[in-house]
Amino acid sequence: MIFSPLPGTPVVTQGFGQNPDIYSQFGFLGHNGIDFGVPEGTVIYAPNDGVIKIKDDGTNGYGLHISIQNEKRYSLLAHLSEVTVQDGKSVSQGDPVAKSGMTGFCTAAHLHWTYKLLKNGIVLNKDNGYDGAVDVTEFTRLWLDEDLHNDAAYTDFAKEYLAMSFTDQQYLKNPNRA
Numbered sequence: 711m712i713f714s715p716l717p718g719t720p721v722v723t724q725g726f727g728q729n730p731d732i733y734s735q736f737g738f739l740g741h742n743g744i745d746f747g748v749p750e751g752t753v754i755y756a757p758n759d760g761v762i763k764i765k766d767d768g769t770n771g772y773g774l775h776i777s778i779q780n781e782k783r784y785s786l787l788a789h790l791s792e793v794t795v796q797d798g799k800s801v802s803q804g805d806p807v808a809k810s811g812m813t814g815f816c817t818a819a820h821l822h823w824t825y826k827l828l829k830n831g832i833v834l835n836k837d838n839g840y841d842g843a844v845d846v847t848e849f850t851r852l853w854l855d856e857d858l859h860n861d862a863a864y865t866d867f868a869k870e871y872l873a874m875s876f877t878d879q880q881y882l883k884n885p886n887r888a
């Protein structure tokens with residue numbers, strides 16, 4: 711089970727795979743994660759258990775960001791204003807780890823979340839056009855099903871992406887992919 715980095719009513723401002731024209735310059739088929747529009751200083755929680763790595767790209771790329779990795783899961787949380795855990799520390803899913811911001815290549819405060827699946831610590835599907843990043847909505851329905859996300863609000867931009875109907879056991883599909 712995967713856990714959103716934001717409780718309450720996260721606003722999705724950009725879905726996975728969107729804007730291929732922008733992300734081709736980074737070698738991706740489209741947006742390699744999900745963006746949440748949140749005010750600077752919003753507390754961010756660990757989507758999965760793992761060891762924290764802190765990096766700071768300054769005004770470039772992801773800006774101040776962290777990865778949280780274990781044998782099976784990898785999350786990258788970017789454009790942070792502050793990291794509230796120490797580099798190298800092990801955290802549990804749901805632990806507060808950082809605060810959102812707009813560091814790096816960023817035009818408005820938001821949280822970027824990239825998620826990858828691993829096997830024995832090795833990223834799976836690295837040749838998928840997103841360097842192994844996957845659409846979290848494709849393998850979890852938590853986002854739309856759990857109380858945490860029942861009231862999630864989506865921008866018009868993201869609505870189309872998330873306007874999906876499905877039956878039990880059916881994974882959500884990314885409409886941007888064939």
Ligand SMILES: [Zn+2]
Pocket residue numbers: 724741743744745821822823
């Ligand atoms: Zn993003």
